[in-house]
Amino acid sequence: MDQLLAMRVFIRIVDAGSFAKAADSLNLPRSSVSKLLQDLEQHLGTKLVERSSRALTITAEGEAYRDQAVDLLADLDAMDLSARSTRSVPRGRLRVDVGSSLANLVIIPALPDFRRRYPDIDLLLGVNDRPVDLVGDAVDCVIRGGELSNSSLIARRLCHLEYVTCATPEYLAAHGMPSHPSDLHGDHVAVSYFFPQTGRILPLQFARDGDPVEIEPRSAVSVSESTALTEALLAGLGIGQTFGFSARPHLETGRLVSVLEDWTPRSHPLHLVYPATRHQSAKLRAFADWAVEIFSGMV
Structure with missing residues (x-):
């Protein structure tokens, strides 16, 4: 048994959630993937994964072994890399x-x-x-x-994404300028983002003096894509929250107007993950x- 290969296969099975996905991503026959895991379990004398007709479940022993295997293989990869020419050109x-x-x-x-x-x-x-x-x-x-x-992923933080609450001047002229998030429950309608997997609409989120507030106004239009959200705001369809970098050019030209500036809209970190x-x-x-x-x- 190639134990290093078996360890990589085991990690991939756990991360992928199935033998088939692991085999496809490794370009190995499914029978080989199954055999390598069996050989590794026999070598260790313990069950790493519980198999059923519907799902795979990692055992407690498997979880501990996986964490150590990830660290070991990462160290081995680092050793291999340092042994190669430091002038190798990124390619592929x-x-x-x-x-x-x-x-x-x-x-x-x-x-x-x-x-x-x-x-x-x-x-x-x-x-x-x-x-x-x-x-x-x-x-x-x-x-x-x-x-x-x-926790099995590595993330490099890129920046912190800020959002802007905004609408067009025409929309605000017709519906009024809100002074408090609760005003959005009145005559206002929202342009919202919804999660395509579940259909759940993301509420408008604010904070002031450390107190968070979530508002769920009636959504005139909800979209599942961030560029479309900004375009819907530009069309005057309602008030909404979009990325600051996306809204900024339109705020500068006056096509969009920032509202509720005393209230901080939601924000979150942006990562590169692998x-x-x-x-x-x-x-x-x-x-x-x-x-x-x-x-x-x-x-």
Whole structure:
């Protein structure tokens, strides 16, 4: 048994949640993946994964072994990398998934600089606002906002994303300027974001003096994509909260007007996220360093 390969297979099975996804992402036959896990369990004398017809469940022993295996393989990868030439050129295909507003307004305009620096990297840029399965979808990294819940992933913080509560002058002339978030329950309607997986509409979130407030006004239009949210605001369909970097050009020209400025809208950190087993990739490291650079100082 190739124990290092078996360890990598075991980690991939756990992260992917199935033998089939693990086999596909590793380009191995499913029978080989199953055999390697069986051999590893036999070698260790313990069950790492409980199998059923519907799901895989990692055992307590498997969880402890996985955490140690991730650290060990990361160290081995680092040793291999340091033994190679430090002048190796980042090259090859790199798949990155990013939300639509960030892709269209930040990443893509800066890509000529990335191409000049790294002409041997072929970038596959997935543009969507949906959650991504890093292992199952064979994605090298994602750029996403919010707090991280998966401890098996590595995250590099890029910036802190601020939101702006705004509407068009025409909308405000027709409906009035709100002075308190609760005013949005009156004659106002909202342009909202909804989660495509569940259909849940994200409430408008505010804070002042440390006290959070959530408001759920009637939504005239709800969209599941961040660029469309800004466009709906520009169309005068209601009041809403959109990324500061997306609204800023329109605030400067007067097409949008900031409202409820005494109340801080929601905000969250932005991270570049990737699996622990890929953190030594030269092409991924090059992209991550570049992303940190272009997002530095962004609000």
